[in-house]
Amino acid sequence: MFEIFSYQFMINAFIVGILISISASLLSPFLVLKGQSMIADGLAHTSFLGFVIGILLINQPIWLAIIITVIASLLIRLLIEKTNISPDSAVAVISAATFSIGLILISLFDGFNISIEAVMVGSILTSELTEILISLVLMILIGSFVLFFYRSLYKITYDDEFVKISKTKYKTLNYILYMLTAVLIVIGVKSVGALLVSSLIIFPSLISTQYKLSFN
Incomplete structure (x- = not known):
């Protein structure tokens, strides 16, 4: 059973899987319980454009994918705050647009070595x-963020109206x-794929709420 760990690539995969799972579970309650679980699926589709452009321009597409996906996440948040669009609709608008652009770019360049399946x-x-x-x-950044701003994150998760009139810097925290x-x-997405990474964010909160209905 443990023979698989004699291979370095299996050790790398195991470590990355654990780190991603821990990070996702830490963010899960503040997204899912706020009714914004679709952000995970939407940004997973958006990252497709980042990887496409990254492969076209540089040898390490993950860095450009991070930049583009972060920008997309900020645009989603901006749409939520500045318009009457619901969070899910804002996610759908940005993810559909960016994913479509990614598909167009693939069709324009021959010999492209990335697929939707990948x-x-x-x-x-x-x-x-x-x-x-x-x-x-x-994982360290997310853990520190949750640890130091736990009370404020709790507030913005359950009561947006109260947070807006309090001294909590809710906009900064949301961004x-x-x-x-x-x-x-x-x-x-690079490691476990768009399908699984969405599940890693959604399921921890869904499962935990079946046994406990509070943050305590």
């Missing part, structure tokens, strides 16, 4: 030191939350 299922067995380091740093989610989604 984005859907990921390639965790090809994880390298770069993915491990990014996943580790991201940071979306940015961290975007980075996590990109790493997750």
